[in-house]
Amino acid sequence: MSVRPFILAFCFLYTAAGFGQGVYVNEWKAIIQQNREDSASASAYNWLVFMGKDYGIPYTDTDAMIDKVLQISEHIHNKTQSSFALLNQALKMSGNGKYDTALYTANTAKDILSQTDTLKNDALLSVYYFTKGMILLPQGSFKEETLASFLKALTLSKKTNHPYLTAVCYSAVSKAYSYLRQFEHEIDNNKAFLAFALSAPVDSLILAKAYNNAGAAYLNAGDKTNAAKYFNDFEQLLPRLQSPYLVWLSYNNKAHRLMEDGQYSQSAANALQGIEIAKANNLSPFDKLATYYLLGYTHYLNNDFTKSRSYMDTTYMIAEGVGSKEYVMYAASGMAEIEGKLGNYKSAAEYLMLQLQLSDSISNERSKINANFLHIEYQSAQKEAQIKLQEASISKKNILNYILFGSAIALAAILLLSYRNYSSRQKLQQQRIAELETEKQLLATQSLLKGQEDERSRMAKDLHDGLGGMLSGVKLQLGAMKGNLILTEENGILFNNALHKLDESISEMRRVAHNMMPEALIKLGLQQALQDYCDGINASRTLTVNTGFYGLEHRMDAATEVTVYRIVQELVNNAVKHAAASNVLVQVMRQDQSLNITVEDNGKGFDATHWKEKHTAGLQNILSRVRYLGGRMDIQSQSGKGTSVFVECIIESNG
Numbered sequence: 001m002s003v004r005p006f007i008l009a010f011c012f013l014y015t016a017a018g019f020g021q022g023v024y025v026n027e028w029k030a031i032i033q034q035n036r037e038d039s040a041s042a043s044a045y046n047w048l049v050f051m052g053k054d055y056g057i058p059y060t061d062t063d064a065m066i067d068k069v070l071q072i073s074e075h076i077h078n079k080t081q082s083s084f085a086l087l088n089q090a091l092k093m094s095g096n097g098k099y100d101t102a103l104y105t106a107n108t109a110k111d112i113l114s115q116t117d118t119l120k121n122d123a124l125l126s127v128y129y130f131t132k133g134m135i136l137l138p139q140g141s142f143k144e145e146t147l148a149s150f151l152k153a154l155t156l157s158k159k160t161n162h163p164y165l166t167a168v169c170y171s172a173v174s175k176a177y178s179y180l181r182q183f184e185h186e187i188d189n190n191k192a193f194l195a196f197a198l199s200a201p202v203d204s205l206i207l208a209k210a211y212n213n214a215g216a217a218y219l220n221a222g223d224k225t226n227a228a229k230y231f232n233d234f235e236q237l238l239p240r241l242q243s244p245y246l247v248w249l250s251y252n253n254k255a256h257r258l259m260e261d262g263q264y265s266q267s268a269a270n271a272l273q274g275i276e277i278a279k280a281n282n283l284s285p286f287d288k289l290a291t292y293y294l295l296g297y298t299h300y301l302n303n304d305f306t307k308s309r310s311y312m313d314t315t316y317m318i319a320e321g322v323g324s325k326e327y328v329m330y331a332a333s334g335m336a337e338i339e340g341k342l343g344n345y346k347s348a349a350e351y352l353m354l355q356l357q358l359s360d361s362i363s364n365e366r367s368k369i370n371a372n373f374l375h376i377e378y379q380s381a382q383k384e385a386q387i388k389l390q391e392a393s394i395s396k397k398n399i400l401n402y403i404l405f406g407s408a409i410a411l412a413a414i415l416l417l418s419y420r421n422y423s424s425r426q427k428l429q430q431q432r433i434a435e436l437e438t439e440k441q442l443l444a445t446q447s448l449l450k451g452q453e454d455e456r457s458r459m460a461k462d463l464h465d466g467l468g469g470m471l472s473g474v475k476l477q478l479g480a481m482k483g484n485l486i487l488t489e490e491n492g493i494l495f496n497n498a499l500h501k502l503d504e505s506i507s508e509m510r511r512v513a514h515n516m517m518p519e520a521l522i523k524l525g526l527q528q529a530l531q532d533y534c535d536g537i538n539a540s541r542t543l544t545v546n547t548g549f550y551g552l553e554h555r556m557d558a559a560t561e562v563t564v565y566r567i568v569q570e571l572v573n574n575a576v577k578h579a580a581a582s583n584v585l586v587q588v589m590r591q592d593q594s595l596n597i598t599v600e601d602n603g604k605g606f607d608a609t610h611w612k613e614k615h616t617a618g619l620q621n622i623l624s625r626v627r628y629l630g631g632r633m634d635i636q637s638q639s640g641k642g643t644s645v646f647v648e649c650i651i652e653s654n655g
Contacts, residue, residue, distance in 0.1 A: 025048070025051070027044075027550055028043075028044035028045075028047055028048050029044075029048070031044040031548070032044050032045055032048070036546075036585075037072045037075055037076060038072075038076060038585055038600055038644075039076060039078050039081060039598065039600065039644055039646075040548065040585065040587055040598065041072055042069050042072045042073050042076070042078055042081035042085075043081060043084075045065050045066075045068055045069035045072070045085075046069055046081060046084040046085055046088060048065065049062045049065050049066055049069070049085075049088045050084075050087075050088055050091075050127070051164070062088070062092065063092065066085055066088050066089050066092065069081060069084075069085040069088075070082065070085045070086075070089075073085060076641075076642075076644070077636070077638060077641060078636070078644075079112050079113070079115060079116045080113070080116050080124070082112060083109040083110070083112040083113040083116075083124065084109070084124055084127065086105050086106070086108055086109035086112070087105075087106060087109045087124070087127050087128060087131045089105055090102040090103070090105040090106040090109065090131050090135065091131055091134060091135075093105060094131075094134055094135040094138070095284045095285065095286065095322075096285075096322065097285075097321060097322035097323035097324070098323075099135055099136075099138075099139055099323055102135045103132070103135050103136075106128060106131045106132055106135065109128065110125075110128050113125070113128070122156050122157075122159045122160050123156075123157070123160045123162055123165060125156050126153045126154075126156035126157040126160065126165055126169065127153075127165070128153075129149045129150070129152040129153035129156065130149070130150065130153040130168065130169060130172055132149045133146045133147075133149035133150040133153065133172055133176065134172070136149065137175065137176065137179065138286060138322065138323070138324040138326065138327075139323065139324070139325055139326070143176070143179055143180050144180075146176050146179070147173070147176040147177070147180065150169060150172040150173045150175075150176050151173060153169045153172065154166070154169035154170060154172075154173055157169045161591065161592065161593070161594040163196075163203065163206060164203070164205070164206060166196065167193070167196070167197065167205075167206040167209050167210070168209075170189065170190075170192070170193035170196065170209075170210075170213070171193070171209050171213055173189050174186050174189050174190055174193070174213045174216070174217060177189060177217075178216070178217075178220060179326070183217060183220045183221040184221070186216075186217040186220065186221075187214075187217045187218065187221060189217075190210070190213045190214045190217045191214075193209075193210045193213060193214075194210040194211070194214055196210075197209070197210035198210075204237050204240050204241055205241060205243075207237060208234055208237045208238070208241060208246065211230045211231070211233040211234035211237070212230070212231070212234040212249065212253070214226075214230040215227045215228075215229075215230035215231035215233075215234060215253065216253075218230065219231075219256065219257065219260070224257070224260065224261075227257070228257070231253055231257070234250070234253075235250055238250060244277055244280075244281035244283070245281070245283060245287070247277055248274050248277045248278050248281070248283060248287060248291075251270045251271070251273045251274035251277065252270075252271065252274045252290065252291055252294065254267075254270040255267045255268070255270040255271035255274065255291070255294055255295075255298070256294060258270060259294070259297070259298045259301065262301075264298050264299070264301055264302035265302070267294075267298045268295060268298050268299065268302075271291050271294050271295045271298065272295070274291045275288060275291050275292070275295075278291065285318055285321065285322045286322065286324070288318060289315060289318045289319060289322070289324065289327055292311050292314045292315045292318065293311075293312070293315045293327060293330055293331065293334075295307075295311040296308050296309075296310075296311035296312035296314075296315055296331075296334055297334065299311060300312075300334065300337070300338060305338050305341050305342055306342075308334070308338050309335065309338045309339070309342070312331050312334040312335050312338060313331075313335070315327060315330070315331040315334075316328060316331035316332065316335065319331055325358055328354075328358060329355055329358035332351045332352075332354040332355040332358065333351075333352075333355045335347075335348075335351040336348045336349075336351035336352040336355060339351060521561060521562065521565055522558075525552070525555050525561065526552055526555075526556065526561040526564060526565060526588075527549045527552040527553070527588075529561075529565055530547070530549065530565065530568055530586070530588065531547060531549070533565075533568075533569060533572075534547050534572070534586055537572065537576065542576060543575075543576065543581055543582050543583065543584060544582065544583050544584070545572065545583075545584045545585075545586060546583065546584070546585050546586070547585075547586050547587070548585075548586070548587040548588075548589075549587075549588050549589075550587075550588075550589040550590065551589060551590035551591050552588060552590055556651055556652075557652065560629065560651050560652070563625045563628055563629055564588070564595070564597065564629075564649075566621075566625055567597060567622055567625050567626065567647060568586060568588065568597060568599065570618055570621060570622050570625075571597075571599040571622065571645055572584060572586060572599060573618075574618055575599065575601040575603060575643070578603075579601045579603025579604060579605075579642075579643060580603050580604050581601035581602050581603030581604075581642070582602060582603075583601065583602050584599065584600070584601045585598065585599070585600040585601075586598075586599055587599075590651075593650050593651055593652065594648070594649075594650060594651075595629075595631075595648075595649045595650070595651045596646070596647065596648050596649075597645075597646070597647040597648075597649075598644070598645070598646050598647075599644075599645045600642065600643065600644040600645070601642050601643055602642045603642055603643060604639065604640060605637040605638050605639050605640055605641045605642050605643050606637050606639060606643070607637075607638070607639060608635045608636060608637040608638070608643070611635045611637075626647055626649065629649040629650075629651060630649060630650055631647055631648055631649030631650065632647070632648055633645065633646070633647045634646045634647075
């Protein structure tokens with residue numbers, strides 16, 4: 001059989017507002033179970049759909065999840081999550097063979113994404129190029145464009161803090177190299193992938209992807225020793241992952257390796273087991289397609305042409321159903337040889353003709369490129385010949401003119417280079433001045449914020465220890481006097497009222513001191529301090545504050561914790577004072593050095609088109625603290641639609 005199957009690179013679907021991996025999967029599931037309609041829920045739905053296959057979410061369940069996130073995104077006017085949902089929808093369409101519709105949907109998502117001022121463009125643009133590659137890949141006619149899309153996705157993913165997204169893009173690049181039969185490049189890519197997986201925070205799924213892809217690359221290149229080593233490492237991780245898709249992949253790998261070793265019966269048994277797992281867990285048609293073709297090829301090598309024809313026919317029907325020209329061509333090639341072996345020469349000729357037509361169609365794009373290149377090369381050669389002929393006919397009397405012309409050009413070039421050199425030095429100097437100004441402003445901001453917090457801490461201590469102690473002493477003295485005085489009933493009431501007012505004054509003084517520097521922030525950390533602050537607002541019954549804190553168990557340095565606390569405090573205070581809201585969502589999420597703050601309310605909102613140009617004191621205070629943390633802030637709001645504030649910072653661990 002002329003078309004040998006190649007082993008699968010592990011590239012289907014992911015995620016990580018996503019930061020990925022098992023812990024966050026559980027947190028996202030917990031968020032959507034709260035049945036809220038906000039950006040956190042929309043983001044959780046999107047990432048769960050994108051990564052569903054790897055984590056055992058049934059292929060058929062994701063349609064309802066996509067519809068849900070589109071509904072939420074429209075309700076809260078969140079274009080970022082809407083575009084992400086459309087990319088997930090495009091991937092589903094591609095999986096069902098609707099490639100034109102899928103590509104149109106993906107491009108629509110990119111158009112929507114370009115209209116937003118989101119802080120997550122690199123991650124979602126990476127998802128877009130990954131999606132585009134996954135749409136082009138099974139069609140077979142766009143192999144170079146597929147590889148270019150995956151490489152673009154990989155480059156963008158490396159700019160994000162999403163290890164899983166980077167892993168998925170590495171896998172996709174490997175698959176593209178496999179389709180192009182460039183196995184040396186596939187091995188080089190997987191070496192880089194494995195180095196990335198081993199250097200990233202421990203994640204069994206990412207490591208499993210890297211081991212499987214390395215094994216596939218070496219087996220495709222004929223290096224069975226290295227292939228066996230990496231496949232064994234991959235299978236060691238399977239029990240802790242509990243993923244039906246990975247189990248199917250493991251059986252498919254075993255079947256391929258056994259076929260390569262000539263153990264055809266054992267190979268077929270493993271392939272059949274893989275198909276049963278794919279059917280039982282509603283895996284995509286492309287998963288079944290690869291295994292059916294492997295079965296047909298194995299039985300052909302074992303000279304069982306009747307079974308081989310049956311499985312090749314199944315491959316042909318599935319490939320036609322999902323629009324995979326590549327696998328239709330493979331199946332047609334197999335059927336041509338099988339029918340020839342069985343003596344059905346007319347049928348064999350028909351399949352052979354179909355294979356040749358598809359082969360021409362798939363290679364047509366590259367043929368056009370090559371033809372254009374040859375045409376341009378020919379035209380260039382013709383022009384060079386004409387130039388040489390003209391140069392030969394030039395008389396000696398024109399040589400001086402050429403020398404003068406050349407001298408003028410050289411002089412102009414020297415002057416131009418001198419000017420460019422001077423201009424470049426000027427630009428570098430201006431850039432250095434701008435950098436120094438930025439450093440100066442940052443230092444001034446740091447000093448100002450530190451001075452403010454030091455003064456707050458000093459005043460809080462003075463109020464609590466000084467004035468608080470004095471007021472408590474006065475209260476005790478008045479209480480002692482009360483027992484030794486004989487008062488009329490009216491004077492007794494006045495005396496008790498005075499004691500009550502004194503109690504209220506002491507409580508108010510302690511509240512003010514606590515707000516200036518909460519004890520919980522110093523002793524118990526950021527998460528407890530924020531929870532206490534939000535609980536205090538809930539206790540006042542002016543509005544309801546819902547909270548979500550993730551990854552704050554480990555302490556940050558004191559200055560960072562105080563700054564984050566002040567940002568949240570100011571944002572919530574704005575919602576209480578100005579938004580006329582009944583519900584506020586406060587979410588602080590940290591992974592590694594990335595810290596995200598989300599504060600949303602259902603209040604009256606405002607026109608946020610030019611919010612950066614507003615110079616209110618509260619907004620400027622928040623921006624100063626965000627810049628102190630080296631972060632960025634985005635505000636989305638419309639009149640009557642509430643307000644959503646998102647802050648993204650890069651912080652350093654404490655120790």
